[in-house]
Amino acid sequence: MPKLRSTFFFSVVLSLAISSSIFGQTTVESLVHDGVTRSYRLHLPPNFDPQESLPLVFNLHGFTSNAFQQEAYSEMNMVADSARFIVCYPDGIGNAWNVGWSFGSTADDIGFIGAMIDEFAENYNINTNRVYSCGMSNGGFMSYHLACNLSERIAAVASVTGSMVPGSLADCTSEIARPIMEIHGTADATVPYGGAANIALPIEAVVNHWVTANDCLLVSDTTDYPDINTGDNSTASRINYSDCEGDKMVSFIKVFNGGHTWPGASITFIGTTNQDFNASSTIWNFFNRFSLDETTAIDPVVNAISIALYPNPTTDFLNLKLAANESGFEFPLAYKIIGTDGQVYHQKIIRQNASNIDIRDLAIGVYFLALENQKPLKFVKF
Secondary structure, three states: OOOOOOOOOOOOOOOOOOOOOOOOEEEEEEEEEOOEEEEEEEEEOOOOOOOOOOOEEEEEOOOOOOHHHHHHHHOHHHHHHHHOOEEEEEOOHHHOOOOOOOOOOOOOHHHHHHHHHHHHHHHHOOOOOOEEEEEEOHHHHHHHHHHHHOOOOOOEEEEEOOOOOOOHHHHOOOOOOOOEEEEEEOOOOOOOOOOEOOOEOOHHHHHHHHHHHOOOOOOOEEEEOOOOOOOOOOEEEEEEEOOOHHHOOEEEEEEEOOOOOOOOOOOOOOOOOOOOOOHHHHHHHHHOOOOOOOOOOOOOOOOOEEEEEEOOOEOOEEEEEEEEOOOOOOOOEEEEEEEOOOOEEEEEEEOOOEEEEEOOOOOOEEEEEEEOOOOOEEEEEO
């Protein structure tokens, strides 16, 4: 029987002192649920003000992983800082989420997520109509589990390398419709694209379930992502199903030859990682369209550009390649290079979609390249 395995343990921890006026802050918190003290990491965007009712995104780790690893791997904090939403990275009991497997956790994770929503509504004034869940692997399974069993509180979900457990569709009746995004690699050996007995449904079966549940048109709209990073050994296509009940669309990003990885991640030594799009910003742009109160969809403004920044780490030069998605863009564009101390080291204009950036004047360290209206991208000079 196939078994899920963790592919993302990190042995190096970078402690960054970052100005709160530019980057937000993460704290480690806990609450007692079902007699058990549960922990989570909570990231607030810069200059957080509880008078500002912000959206909340749960970002759930994979099997045998944890909240810290998911925060570091997905790099969603930078998107949250730009777009102004709160991210919560909870810890599952025994490094797992209870999604109905015969192994892993048996904890009341649905109740735990619900309790956190209550706590954040009281303490941080979150917008309870705009609570979302995404996750990696087991965290993607759990996000689907929330869509089926906490649908009255979750506005949309996204799964990266996750699926649904065989038999779990019985929990998702035809009355449950939620906006869904699935991101999955065809070469995923941990949660296979074609499914795994007693563990995971085939990915296309999951997508088809939600297309039917959301009463979408069966005719899809497919767009190929520009292959802006030809060295990542993968390509990607986005398949959108629209004209759904209540505008609850289904979006499937198929990563050809993609592994059990988070597209766009800086940590790429754990398998074939697509760099033609960034999963974290793509997920947020999807979430940002939907709300439980069924108000008009909000136009996404963050990461309207697919960005490749390589090599990373590097010594003297960075290559920057840009490709428009459906939102488009125009030159010239401004960029900044920002240190972990918040200092701006470069502030220049680029006039074409491929640029060579000279960083020979920078000291060894970690930096962020921020393109106007985009999520900052982290790079390392060594």
